[in-house]
Amino acid sequence: MSRQAVEQTPSPLLWAAGASAAVVIALAVCAIGSVRGNNLRETTILQAVGGDPERAVAAMIRNGCGGCHEIPGVPGAHGTVGPSLRGIAERGYVGASRATPDAMMRWISRSRDVDPKTAMPNTNLSPQEARDITAYLYART
Structure with a gap:
């Protein structure tokens, strides 16, 4: 060669x-x-919902959401009383309502007004906290 x-x-x-x-x-x-x-995807959700997922983690910790729910990305949120909130955006229903951001905001703030027999308490979140948490759940779980 x-x-x-x-x-x-x-x-x-x-x-x-x-x-x-x-x-x-x-x-x-x-x-x-x-x-x-x-x-x-996150930008689209944030524009539609009007919430800020960066504020949501603190609001969920402050309101004790993780005591009942497993919530991905929220420290200490390993509850098993309520359902896991992983992938909640893909579910057909939130509480007794069709899964929409508006239904989610209403549910996480005043769930017993939606379904008086639910175990979930009324959290009485402010409208902004409800938007922030909804944005987080729809964009990051």
């Missing part, structure tokens, strides 16, 4: 490095797309 032929044949190590780089680039592109997709 001539020296020129040897120089033109890529080594297996060089080929593996190139393939690895391509995989890393592909994963980075997918991750960026996923983050952009999640940010767009």
Whole structure:
């Protein structure tokens, strides 16, 4: 084999490095797309609901929501009395109502007005707290 032929044949190590780089680039592109997709979803929800999920965690801790519910992303929220709030945006009903942001806000603030027989107490959240918590539940769980 001539020296020129040897120089033109890529080594297996060089080929593996190139393939690895391509995989890393592909994963980075997918991750960026996923983050952009999640940010767009959250922005859309925030605009529709008018709440701020950053304020919601403190409001849920202050109001003891995690004593009864498991709430992803809320420290200490591992309750088992009420249902887990993971994926609540995909559910068909909130309490006795069709699952909509308005129904969620009404439910988490005045649940016994919606269903007098529910175990969930009226929390009497302010309208802004209800919007903040609804935004959090719809965008981040």
